[in-house]
Amino acid sequence: MFQNIIIGQYVPGNSVLHRLDPRAKLVAVFLLVLFVFFANDWISYGVLVTFTLTVILLSRVPLSFIYRGLRPILWLVLLTVLLHLLMTKEGAVVFTIGGFTVHEQGIINGVFLSIRLLTLVILTSLLTLTTTPIQVTDGLETLLSPLKRIGVPAHEIALMISIALRFIPTFMQETEKIMKAQMARGVDLTTGPIKERLNALLPLLIPLFMSAFKRAEDLALAMEARGYRGGEGRTKLRALTWKSRDTWLLIVVCAFGVGLFLLRA
Template sequence: MMEKMIFGRYVPAESPLHRMDPRSKLLMVFFFVCIVFLANNTMTYVILGIFTLVLIILSKIPFRFLYNGLKPVFWLILFTLFLHVFFTKEGEVLYSIAGLDIYEGGVRQGLFISLRFTYLILITSLLTLTTTPISITDGMEQLLNPFKKLKMPVHELALMMSISLRFIPTIMEETDKIMKAQAARGVDFSSGPIKDRIKSIVPLLVPLFVSAFKRAEELAIAMEARGYRGGEGRTKYRRLRWQTVDSLLIVSLLAVTVLLVIFRT
């Protein structure tokens, strides 16, 4: 399961995207999530696809690795596609299957929504794949600094979000171990009535929650033992540096936004 899980993982590499300032990548992800909803036709989705492909190439992350990472959510994307194909009734009727009419608008809308999910997953995954958790924390804290005037615990909030991202692969690995242990004891997660499958999840959830709380307690004790008292008065060993390539990333994102507005119907 771990080799199929890409979100929350960091893959060391020497690439332009790895060397970028985490603040520029965080801003890129935030604005990409916003502008992806501007796409509503083939041309706009092609523009988003080219932008995503360029970032993947710059990250030097193998395509096969990303493909394997999409497998866990492939069924969700496929379900969304079929949902629109069979229930969206727009445009001309293309086929009729067992009394169900498949419309041109349903197929088009299903493909567009599936592409939107795929782009969002890839872009957000590239953030964690090319940025260490500590860099994400520093970048998030820097971006949220203006909210300190509103008495917002910026450092603690950034640290909490970074730890959450970091522990996603760990929890998935723990889930995999517990599932294998329960399967060795005769628990069947993949067959039988729905009622029995739901009951079989209980032996999985209880040890998973116990393990998660135990890890959280161990992390809190370790932080206290190292003298962690929050972000007030703390200095940083690594300084964030905004470079020309970071400005180019933001400018390219603005250019993509302009193109989406121009070609949007």
């Protein structure tokens, strides 16, 4: 399951999204995360889904790859739908099962929130799927550079965020490896009471933390051996270049947000 995590992974390619400036993509994703909450009816959610599918096609990332990446959160989506079905008591009664009454508004709220959650995950994941960690670091540092005037360490913050994104899939793979090793030794992580399953997680967490600290130490030593001393005086091998397509990206995203707002019921 953990090998399907798509957040933090990069898929090499030469699509339109791959060629965009990372600064434009970062700003666009930030705006899209806000615009997603403008949708509140079937028409606006239909436009949101259409826009998301279009972005996926433009990225040329295989749909099967994105689907495998979404599978780990489908349980969360299903839980969200069930909670709305059981707790929302507005609208006409659709059906009754085992003493629980399902109302029309509960179904609508569950579907809408599921679409919103999946859309947020897909749009934010496409940022890392089409942008290398180095580009993410450079883009974040450039966007945060005005804050240097008030003492904010823009380079260090950008570096920490990019390293965190880079190591998400690595730690997920490490977690799965440790789980399989513990299960091979007889540890049951999938059945039994909740208390026993939580206790069984202790043998998983300890080696995972040890591995995380070891990787952090190795990374720090490697950076120090290469003369890393922070962002002051550093030069870049590839300078970021803002082009007309990056401006058009922000125009399209802003137009999309305005359209969603006007479609609100």
